[in-house]
Amino acid sequence: MLTGLAQTLRTSRGLAAKADIGLATARLGLSGASAVPVGDDCAAIPDGDGWLLLAIEGFMNEFVAGDPWFAGWCGVMVNISDIAAMGGRPIAVVDAVWADGEDKAAPVLEGLRAASERFGVPLVGGHTNIRTDRGQLSVAILGRAKRLLTSFDAQPGERLIAAIDLRGAYREPFANWQAALDAPGERLRGDLEVLPLIAESGLSRAAKDISQGGVIGTAAMLAECSGVGIAIDVRSVPAPDGVDPARWLLSFPSYGYLLSVRPADVPAVSALFRARGIGAADIGAVTADRRVTITDGTSTESIWDFTRQPLLGCGPTTSDAEAAA
Numbered sequence: 261m262l263t264g265l266a267q268t269l270r271t272s273r274g275l276a277a278k279a280d281i282g283l284a285t286a287r288l289g290l291s292g293a294s295a296v297p298v299g300d301d302c303a304a305i306p307d308g309d310g311w312l313l314l315a316i317e318g319f320m321n322e323f324v325a326g327d328p329w330f331a332g333w334c335g336v337m338v339n340i341s342d343i344a345a346m347g348g349r350p351i352a353v354v355d356a357v358w359a360d361g362e363d364k365a366a367p368v369l370e371g372l373r374a375a376s377e378r379f380g381v382p383l384v385g386g387h388t389n390i391r392t393d394r395g396q397l398s399v400a401i402l403g404r405a406k407r408l409l410t411s412f413d414a415q416p417g418e419r420l421i422a423a424i425d426l427r428g429a430y431r432e433p434f435a436n437w438q439a440a441l442d443a444p445g446e447r448l449r450g451d452l453e454v455l456p457l458i459a460e461s462g463l464s465r466a467a468k469d470i471s472q473g474g475v476i477g478t479a480a481m482l483a484e485c486s487g488v489g490i491a492i493d494v495r496s497v498p499a500p501d502g503v504d505p506a507r508w509l510l511s512f513p514s515y516g517y518l519l520s521v522r523p524a525d526v527p528a529v530s531a532l533f534r535a536r537g538i539g540a541a542d543i544g545a546v547t548a549d550r551r552v553t554i555t556d557g558t559s560t561e562s563i564w565d566f567t568r569q570p571l572l573g574c575g576p577t578t579s580d581a582e583a584a585a
Contacts, residue, residue, distance in 0.1 A: 266561035274473035299574030332371025335399035347459025348405035414520035425515035470516030498539030
């Protein structure tokens with residue numbers, strides 16, 4: 261059973277999409293060693309006693325066409341999640357919308373507005389073109405952090421915590437687990453505040469939001485950027501009752517984060533999420549062997565080996581490793 265699950269995860273569209281990022285970073289000459297390191301959920305730009313956070317998301321055309329209102333909602337929601345994953349708080353968003361006429365643009369714009377109002381993050385401008393042959397959407401966000409959670413600071417010996425809001429359902433037919441649409445804005449904003457609280461308390465230095473590619477793809481990105489390995493016990497991942505394990509490990513939850521945490525801080529970090537009704541569990545170990553693996557307690561399968569192949573191309577280089585030795 262684990263062998264089949266591992267094969268499904270290795271060949272998933274979500275993981276392949278993460279590998280596509282590596283093609284762009286190589287063409288642009290970007291890496292974790294760039295002036296502003298690339299590979300995080302946001303660009304973190306030093307600013308006074310903190311950091312400005314800048315991120316952008318583009319959406320699959322079939323998603324915008326198939327569920328335009330929800331695409332607009334997600335445009336705001338996933339960008340806010342990126343800011344939180346870095347230990348920050350959102351300031352404002354801008355959008356770029358393309359559509360074949362006003363009627364096609366309307367539900368996207370309505371979804372953007374609904375999420376902006378619910379999360380309390382203003383839309384302050386953007387770009388609109390409603391004279392194109394298809395619908396497309398991109399949304400960018402600005403935020404600020406006092407203390408960062410990054411993709412580059414997971415350390416061997418730490419534990420990997422998954423925090424996921426399970427109070428929802430799939431937004432069929434896509435692998436989006438939606439736990440925000442019916443939640444009051446006050447609760448959504450309070451749930452997001454857990455991440456900057458963890459950063460500012462020093463309970464973690466490394467985190468990522470669970471995005472396309474799910475728990476496994478996100479863990480792989482975190483492992484590569486930090487130059488570590490991650491061993492995940494699939495039995496420990498918080499999951500809704502009755503959901504297919506392979507689908508769940510590749511799902512994109514509306515609220516989901518992976519955090520690398522010192523063993524002594526695991527209870528405190530888990531308690532902060534659980535106090536807000538969010539599922540949180542220690543799902544595995546951060547290791548030094550540069551592989552992402554899964555286990556079911558009886559066998560182990562490798563999902564990605566960074567000694568053989570990069571994923572994003574944003575991890576430490578050989579020269580980095582030699583300099584740190």
